[in-house]
Amino acid sequence: MEIEKKFILSPTSGLAFSQECKRCWWLSKNTDWNRPTYGFPGLPGGVDEVLKEYYDEFRAQNLLPPEISTHSKYKTLKPFPDQTKLENYRRPFWRKKKIEEKGLAYKDENLQSILHGGIDELLETASGKLVVLDYKTRGSPPKEDTVEWSRLQLNTYTFLLQKLGYETENYALLIYYWPEKIKRNGDLQFNTEIKEIDIDIDLVISTWKDAVDTINSPSCPKTTCEWCEYVP
Numbered sequence: 001m002e003i004e005k006k007f008i009l010s011p012t013s014g015l016a017f018s019q020e021c022k023r024c025w026w027l028s029k030n031t032d033w034n035r036p037t038y039g040f041p042g043l044p045g046g047v048d049e050v051l052k053e054y055y056d057e058f059r060a061q062n063l064l065p066p067e068i069s070t071h072s073k074y075k076t077l078k079p080f081p082d083q084t085k086l087e088n089y090r091r092p093f094w095r096k097k098k099i100e101e102k103g104l105a106y107k108d109e110n111l112q113s114i115l116h117g118g119i120d121e122l123l124e125t126a127s128g129k130l131v132v133l134d135y136k137t138r139g140s141p142p143k144e145d146t147v148e149w150s151r152l153q154l155n156t157y158t159f160l161l162q163k164l165g166y167e168t169e170n171y172a173l174l175i176y177y178w179p180e181k182i183k184r185n186g187d188l189q190f191n192t193e194i195k196e197i198d199i200d201i202d203l204v205i206s207t208w209k210d211a212v213d214t215i216n217s218p219s220c221p222k223t224t225c226e227w228c229e230y231v232p
Contacts, residue, residue: 007113011156018211080122092118106163132172
């Protein structure tokens, strides 16, 4: 049985959204209404692509950038060696062949739903366990509540890697880049900070089930937010 489009979910546009407002979530999946969105600035996306090239250059030499290789706790980590597989796991957008091509996706037959995602980077421990690394660009140093926004996302990526048969570490990493100054030659110098997130696979499974259950609910949830308050 082919999975309906509304049950093809990702951690950011699916699972996280389903927890923000269940009424908005139900309406967006079962009616023509969609929550208004803001335009996404192009600069973070551009920096993200440059960072991928930056990490790939180090990978070709079996090295990691100094912001990781000189860190007291993470200096023993290694880059994921298979560039082709990594490119496949980076694909952020859903395609029907993503599961067949062993992309970062998993189909749950009981839920009749597919969960998929696109990672930034993969690292390996000395024992071969995988560690998800996600880079974030900001205008200032990260705060603790900022880190919490990414907890479900990194847990989901780790869950999907496990479903592909990989052994993973019990943590994932966020590395934040924010501008510090412009040098005299015009180069923009960034500061960095690494944050560690504990892995909780049960969080992914329970959130996924809750998101699907809300879609399947015969009636729209009553509790409103600022977006859906006036939707009949």
